[in-house]
Amino acid sequence: MTTGTTTSRARAETPPVAAATAAGTVPATATGAAGARRGATSSGRRKRSPRDVLLRASVPTAILALWFLGSAQGWIDEKQFPAPWQVGDAFVELVSTGVLWENLSVSLGRVAVGFAIGGLLGLTLGVVAGLFRLGDQLLDPTLQMLRTIPFLAIAPLLILWFGIDERPKIIIIAAAALFPLYLNTHSGVRNVDRKILEAGKVFGLRGLGLVRHVILPEAIPSVLVGLRVSLSVSLLALIVAEMSNAPRGIGFLMVSAQQYFQMDVLVVCVLIYAVWGLSVDLVVRLLERLLLPYKRLGRKP
């Protein structure tokens, strides 16, 4: 279930690379810049016809309509699944009482801290291992071994070590965020076209100049793929981390709603996670537009 969720979200833009990395099955080399480039090209903005838009929107709209109709007609048992308006009411109540923000802010904070630690570490290690042979020799084997451990499996250990305070939660999120960014940054830096590197050298670039003007710009597409996966996976880590012994957070809200059979609150929480996942995608897309303006321009016919 873990992999499935990430995969479907990642598939939106960069099919093979992001999905495979999330599943943790593809070796580092396969997630290189070439793959990222291919993914980005195929996602180039195409103008959609009104008919196309209509058809694409039809099924989700129909499902929503069915939910409304089914709840109104009593086909759907309210105790099993709440009606849309009940979910709406629950949402309004959670917002007006401040309960939602109180918990959401805690969750956002956890992901921010965990992702900042894990993401920065992954990025830095990826650049170091990608650039320097020694760094690669020292770091890569260990990280490749560690990444095969499903990070969620260490949750019980962390709870035993650190108790139920913030630390195990942040560590799980950091661990989740670290590997996708490490893997993609490492291979992105490593797989910079040797020919373009050579051209850089011929035209006088050395050392830091080469890194700044050729290697990092060429690696950015890969890094962004890693960022997208990292952000998605840290959301998963958050959910799991908060479901065990969290005194606050969206996960805590869900667990307590479950205990009191508050179906409407449960659905609100699920929807919040969904919106969260969607926002992650939007943020990365925005970053892509800012950092890779040339990706949107296809080759001339």
Next chain:
Amino acid sequence: MSTPTVQDLAAPTVRVENVGKSYGDRTILSDFSLTLRPGEFVALLGASGSGKTTLLRILAGLEAHDTGTVEAPAERTVVFQEPRLVASKRVGSNVILGQRATRDRRAAASAALVEVGLGGREAAWPTTLSGGEAQRVALARALVRNPRLLLLDEPFAALDALTRIKMQALVAELCHEHQPAVLLVTHDVDEAILLADRVAVLQDGKVGVELEVPFDRPRRRGVPGFGDFRRRLLLELGVEEAIGAA
């Protein structure tokens, strides 16, 4: 070329003497010698795998030679078979890659782009260029540095036939104007004859034959003697050209 005495007196731009290079057991170059005078356009002809690109890479400083002497100026630039542009930099920045983007250099980049027929395209992204256009940018990038030695590594090989003819004319014109010493590495005999002052044929790791090209410029394929000269070079390359039934 009409006053060889002056050029003979000038110090050579490139002096390669008795250079040897091997990868493991495979000897690529042995006892290779070649001299380029300032402003001279030399074509190095060879079959694929004959080591001509290796020699170019040694001259470009991208590879070390095992034995012998190599003297090449530091002001050397290369146009490779592929454009090798940095995808995330606009055309103008690609032209001055590795140089400070001062107003001066930007102006120089613009001027170089005008020279290769891409005036006003500074802000374009490399991904939006055709193969021929990208190769023109690569040429601008090589020329904007006023090189004393221009190394051309089969720069036309990946272009379509029509674009190739245009690019060859452009290179001939620009080399005539800027007068760098040029080493063109190619397996295309026609191209060598059309562009070069002198053709050196690479055989068994060394220059087997060196011939001055006896035709006036601008050159055309049809001039008297072209066919004979061409056949001679092909023979040196071990190719006897006769297509169709006898």
